[in-house]
Amino acid sequence: MELPRVLWLAFVPVFVTVVSIMMAQLRTTFSRTTKQSPPPPPVTVGAPLLGILPALLTKGLLQVIRDAHAEMGSVFTVRLLHLKVTFLVGPDVLSHFYKGLDSEISQDEVSQFTTPTFGPGVAFDVDFATRREQFRFFGDAMKPAKLRTYACLMVREVEEYFARWGQCGTVDLKQELEHLVTLIASRCLFGEDVRAKMLVEVATHLRELNDGMRLVTILFPHLPIPAHRRRDRARARLGEIFSDIVRSRKASYPDGGPDVVDDMLQCLIDSRYKDGRATTETEVVGMLVSALFAGQHTSSSTGTWTGARLLARANNKKLCAAVQEQERIVARHGDRVDYEVLQEMDTLHRCIKEVLRLHPPAMMLLRHARRSFTVRTREGNEYEVTEGRTVASPLVIHNRLPHVFRDPEKYEPDRFGPGRGEDVAGGAFSYTAFGGGRHACIGEAFAYMQIKVIWSHLLRNFEMEMVSPFPETDWNVVMPGPKGKVMVRYNRKRMS
Template sequence: MDATNKFYNLGLLIVATIVVAKLISSLVMPRSSKRLPPIVKGYPLIGGLVKFLKGPIVMIREEYSKLGSVFTVNLCNRKITFLIGPEVSAHFFKAPESDLSQQEVYQFNVPTFGPGVVFDVDYSIRQEQFRFFTEALRVTKLKGYVDQMVVEAEDYFSKWGDSGEVDLKFELEHLIILTASRCLLGREVRDKLFDDVSSLFHDLDNGMLPISVLFPYLPIPAHSRRDQARKKLADIFANIITSRKCAAKSENDMLQSFIDSKYKDGRPTTESEVTGLLIAALFAGQHTSSITSTWTGAYLLKYKECLSAVQEEQKSLMKKHGKRVDHDILAEMDVLYRCIKEALRLHPPLIMLLRSSHSDFTVQTREGKEYDIPKGHIVGTSPAFANRLPHIYKNPDSYDPDRFAPGREEDKAAGAFSYISFGGGRHGCLGEPFAYLQIKAIWSHLLRNFEFELISPFPEIDWNAMVVGVKGKVMVRYKRRELSVD
């Protein structure tokens, strides 16, 4: 009997100990383990990888409607937590590098940009290199770049006939690379080495494939051509840098700005660093400008009221300034600016922005629900989806440049980070002013000198590209004329 009571009492003690331990555990358990974001349904081991590979935007659209603005997708051994909308993404854009880092998630760029620049250096050095970009894109520099942009556009379109049919996408892509060569890579490249350098950049571009994100050093032909092109470009720019230094010549281009840049300790940039920074600059700007200028044209030709509005603006500016176009005159083109901005809202070239989380943080949805995002997650947001949220933008899938007009300004009504085509916060795109000036310079020339008609179907989105752009050709019929100021 005594033995039975002992076992009974011992059993009660064990049960009581477990209950107390559970209670204590629940009280001291980190909040993040109780308020984790909902998880996208998937398969054992691979999680939501199948859904993700079918198309990130399709997956985000489906899961947002089911799970809300914060959710996690398991991709094998990695977890990506998406924050969709300005209410939950402020920390994503404002957090310091020590909390949310770019470096780990963008390592696949290192073979393309080269060693010692951007994502191959620690944050303090990267910040100094971003300062070099800022200095190369300050207003005094931009004014000189605009003069070169205008000359390039005039020269390029002077070769068109009085009338004809062209693939607008091809023409704008080619002009953008010519303009970028002049403003960024320098006179020597534009005048003498354009074909060689353009071909090498093509190999670099084609060496950045979806598989490269996971395996950037995989021994495949595309990566081999990428690495050879990177080496040849380094040799070309080393020769140009040496030639400029020996001749004591200074040019108004980004190449010269990088050559003249110095770190805080007084150390000058190396030839390898200059080459890497130039490659990064061209990669950041070339696709965005060519894609956005093409979408802008397609929408203007589809919506005649928008086309009429930008043409009237050009007439007004020509009455005021004559045929002259410079930095300050481009800055007056508010209607054209809104047309470009709306095309970019609907079609941001980068569909996802990613960071690596080094600390726990909490977000609150607009419905008031809080989620704790654990350290170690990849954190992402999507400009392509967030830019079309119906509680921010009226008729979000419609092309409506006036949504940015004074008095309406839908992108500001919901607060910061409602419009994220150029990112924002600590890592906002440094080349945004350059891109707008470049696209304005091209389209102001086209609007003043040609009549257009879109003769192919309105283009579709090429979701399969690394940088999401325009699918297929955009055929237009043009006729040369001069915009009357009467």
């Protein structure tokens, strides 16, 4: 039986509405299923199978990266044999690199090459949960309350060291600061029993550890080259020295108590994991080596570069500004240098910060993409970094971007001063000398303190002149520093 005409007229609008909704849903579903993912980053053109290896041998890694950045922009991939590395340059594309969860972007897979240096049972030889707990053991020793107690120890060590200098003379500033920084770190963090063994032997072994962490080490950490053999001998000897110290400390304070030494060494010995397990001797030794290795190289290298920059003739006005600041502080506080006084040294702080921009302690930072992620450049281009890819942030390029830092090749500490603040104006992760995000360096404040103590003393007590050429950078190691000697002539003075 046919429906009355009036019912048909009432049904038609309903039918049209239902069909429209269904078609809209189908279009949305089709759009979602056909929408393409962003393209992968552009890849450098290289030789078949070899990739950038020929260019790497002729130009060096730094120039290869610079050329690729100039040609392809802030996101690009280079191929070396079987390995592909995606480089992210600039604050616009680094948020996930520094802030992503460890389950998404990790250090573990790309940092295994450090195990021969640091030893078994610590750092990247353990899972992330264990490593996080070990970092927690270090963390308490770097809190402001502890830093206040370290300041006077640093000052005493610096005064004793430079008291051995004569009225005038010529020294290798690089070697002097390597020894001094090792002594400072050992006195502040590991007590007198460690410090007594530090002046020559341990400083020498730490230098051999750094020299043994070459660029080739990242790919082949056990390659039988002379630098690796020296590294392994140095690590074995440091293990013997520190094991004796740990056993001696345990024998001296078997039950803890009020007379126990309050330093990082004792903290590491007394530390307990969340499951109640105590740290082993091997773990304590490995953590001592890793702490001294990272701190000694970064601070001695940065301290040397600070001297080289301030003593360069082109930077005479910067040197005068730093000296004048010390004169003003002496006028206010006399010879007192402590935690509070160090906080007033803004000019010196900016001088060091600018050194770290131009001479970061690492050429690049590495991560492993455990999941794919998308980056968007400041020009609006989107790229997908695929799961399993090695990802790099090249600090040596990142810290010299002209759209972030004005005249980026120029040594200009005032770029961080009031009214400019270029590191802030450029956005988050514009300045990453100490890393950032989830893996920011916990020793940053300690490093600044000891370099300021050293240069505060030198600026107050000596007139200095660099008599060797401005040093080149040793790009053959993972943690580059000044290449060769940095010779400085000094004359002792009295502050007026």
